[in-house]
Amino acid sequence: MSIHDLVLLMLALATGLLFALLMGGVAFGVARWGGAPVSESINRGSFVAFSVMTLFVALLGVLLPLLT
Numbered sequence: 001m002s003i004h005d006l007v008l009l010m011l012a013l014a015t016g017l018l019f020a021l022l023m024g025g026v027a028f029g030v031a032r033w034g035g036a037p038v039s040e041s042i043n044r045g046s047f048v049a050f051s052v053m054t055l056f057v058a059l060l061g062v063l064l065p066l067l068t
Helices: 003-033 038-067
Strands: none
Touching: 003 038
C-alpha cells in the first residue's frame, strides 16, 4: 500500500467520523425536540453516531479491496 493510498484511507475515515458526529448531533437534537431528557438524548445521539461509524467502516472494508 502506497503513501497515497494511506492518505486517502485516512481522509475517508476522517470524513466518515465527521458524518457520524453530524448524524449523532441531529439525533440528539431530534430527541430533545421530542421532549426527551438530556441523558436519554445523549444516549440516542451516541447510539446513532456509533451505528453510522460502524456502517461506514464496514462499507470501507468492502470497498477498499476493490480499489487496490
